[in-house]
Amino acid sequence: MLAGARGKFAGLLFGIAFASFLVTFAASYLAGFLTRGFALLSENPEAKIWVMDPTVTSADLTTNLADWALPRVRSVPGVRFATPLALGSATVRFPNGTFQSFQIVGVDDATLAGAPAAGAAGGALVLRSPDAVIVASGGTSGKLQTPLREADRWPHDGPHLGVPTRRLARGDVLQVNDRRVVVQGVAAALPRFPPRPLLYTTLSNARRILLPERHRVTFVLVSVAPGTEAAPVARRIEAQTGLRARTEAEFKADTVRWYLRTSEDVGDMTAMLMLAMLVGSGVTGIMLYLFTSEHLKQYAVLKAMGASPAMLLSMLFTQVGLCALLGTGLGVGSCGIVGELAAALYQYPFRMMWFTPLVGLVAVVIISIVAALFSIRPVLKLEPATVFVGR
Amino acid sequence: MALRGADLDVFEGELLMIVGPSGSGKTTLVSVITAILAQDSGRCEVFGRDLSQMTQRERARFRASSIGFVFQMFHLLPALTSTENVAVPLLIGGVPRREAESRAVRALEQVGLAARAESLPPQLSGGEQQRVAIARALIHEPGLLVCDEPTSALDHATGQGILETLQDVAKRPNRAVIVVTHDSRIYSFADRIARMDDGRILDIVSGEDRANLR
Numbered sequence: 262m263l264a265g266a267r268g269k270f271a272g273l274l275f276g277i278a279f280a281s282f283l284v285t286f287a288a289s290y291l292a293g294f295l296t297r298g299f300a301l302l303s304e305n306p307e308a309k310i311w312v313m314d315p316t317v318t319s320a321d322l323t324t325n326l327a328d329w330a331l332p333r334v335r336s337v338p339g340v341r342f343a344t345p346l347a348l349g350s351a352t353v354r355f356p357n358g359t360f361q362s363f364q365i366v367g368v369d370d371a372t373l374a375g376a377p378a379a380g381a382a383g384g385a386l387v388l389r390s391p392d393a394v395i396v397a398s399g400g401t402s403g404k405l406q407t408p409l410r411e412a413d414r415w416p417h418d419g420p421h422l423g424v425p426t427r428r429l430a431r432g433d434v435l436q437v438n439d440r441r442v443v444v445q446g447v448a449a450a451l452p453r454f455p456p457r458p459l460l461y462t463t464l465s466n467a468r469r470i471l472l473p474e475r476h477r478v479t480f481v482l483v484s485v486a487p488g489t490e491a492a493p494v495a496r497r498i499e500a501q502t503g504l505r506a507r508t509e510a511e512f513k514a515d516t517v518r519w520y521l522r523t524s525e526d527v528g529d530m531t532a533m534l535m536l537a538m539l540v541g542s543g544v545t546g547i548m549l550y551l552f553t554s555e556h557l558k559q560y561a562v563l564k565a566m567g568a569s570p571a572m573l574l575s576m577l578f579t580q581v582g583l584c585a586l587l588g589t590g591l592g593v594g595s596c597g598i599v600g601e602l603a604a605a606l607y608q609y610p611f612r613m614m615w616f617t618p619l620v621g622l623v624a625v626v627i628i629s630i631v632a633a634l635f636s637i638r639p640v641l642k643l644e645p646a647t648v649f650v651g652r
Numbered sequence: 653m654a655l656r657g658a659d660l661d662v663f664e665g666e667l668l669m670i671v672g673p674s675g676s677g678k679t680t681l682v683s684v685i686t687a688i689l690a691q692d693s694g695r696c697e698v699f700g701r702d703l704s705q706m707t708q709r710e711r712a713r714f715r716a717s718s719i720g721f722v723f724q725m726f727h728l729l730p731a732l733t734s735t736e737n738v739a740v741p742l743l744i745g746g747v748p749r750r751e752a753e754s755r756a757v758r759a760l761e762q763v764g765l766a767a768r769a770e771s772l773p774p775q776l777s778g779g780e781q782q783r784v785a786i787a788r789a790l791i792h793e794p795g796l797l798v799c800d801e802p803t804s805a806l807d808h809a810t811g812q813g814i815l816e817t818l819q820d821v822a823k824r825p826n827r828a829v830i831v832v833t834h835d836s837r838i839y840s841f842a843d844r845i846a847r848m849d850d851g852r853i854l855d856i857v858s859g860e861d862r863a864n865l866r
Contacts, residue, residue: 562727567716646688649679
């Protein structure tokens, strides 16, 4: 019946596809930025256990550990090796006088565990050079720009703003808290949430360039002995050190929960989801109601011919169900295409995980039921005698 | 009160016409006879069953099994082919789709529309649509066929053809046809004609006396 009214059918399909697109997109965006929230963990697959201050519950909001933490963790049975990782933030000055806030990641001097490979420049080993740093955009764009002309670098006549720039490259010099650092490579590190430029260096260099603090190590990264489960070792570390020790999976889950609990973006996502569902319900409900109203005579004919109310309702729900299925397919499909394109071209935090189309489908089911409910009453109350002329 | 003492018998094998001006109660009467409307008082018995004693569900089942409808505006479902439209009453009655469509094709052959079996209603002429509607009304072999102004949307020649078909249908065993009309040009096809006005049946004229009505 519905397929016969092509305009309404297309409108209904569009309403459902649009809602499904928005809901799936919002859910995939949420999944994308939550994934970026634990990018630091994803960059360190060797670390099976993360040890931190007992008050730390996410990779984004941290405080540093006392100096005794590293040797104590190393002494726990089941720990194969443990390396320090320092996080800090600093304002980095560029040669023309402009500045930019960076997250500083200080990695173990001996193993360089946690440092990214810096393109063709020789991997993380470049950090062994004096004052060496590796920079990464961390999901930002246009924040690693340095002056193009030599004349605009470290000028004596004040900052040279608005000059032509190019992307940072090996050999460029920057200042962190008035300390000189030399860029030895630009890495393609995982984008962060929230996006921020990254500066990787050794822990000793991090101590040099960051403002003095009593404690400098933020995490101890633990690799467990072969054949040993990470979780029992983590519990043992907690018992013997009093620190918080989480397996990689536990810490990722902690971080996701922390974002869900504290991030304003989750509220924005929820608002987007609700808006998408409201728009979808509105468009779908109105289109279906209009369609049903215009075709009441046909329902009346069927009722006159003996179709039961249950049969008419099943027809209505079958039509809505078909539209829901097609609309969801169109919406989720186009969401996948648009999202992946946006992620590839603009590093958009889009990640379509197994549950995101499911969220879209559930939303569409709810929307469709609401839309169908709008139209049930006129069908049930329909007087079959209207099929006769004069009624 | 739309009907005031309508007293009428319809016999097997006859084509009965109900005629009268607008508002005379023709439609209400056939609505009661076909178990679409329930009368407030009085008795309406069809095929030996008292309709007033039936529940809504029983009425729907009764219509699905015993009544065929032909409407003035055909009321074919525009998204369905002729075959699918004709199969609708069987599907309502729970006949499997494949069997229903196979019987529908045979029904279309009987009304001379085998070639238009896959056509959609908008692709058919008015006369063809009405013949599809007749095939639909007869597919489940109802005892009573009710036609509401079956010729008023058709030209005269096509209308005459439709009435010939209905006349033929009425002669089949265990069947009666009621035609509601005010088209005096088709009175000649009736076996009896019931004249109504103001909710009453004024008189019932036999076929021989139909000339007096013109």
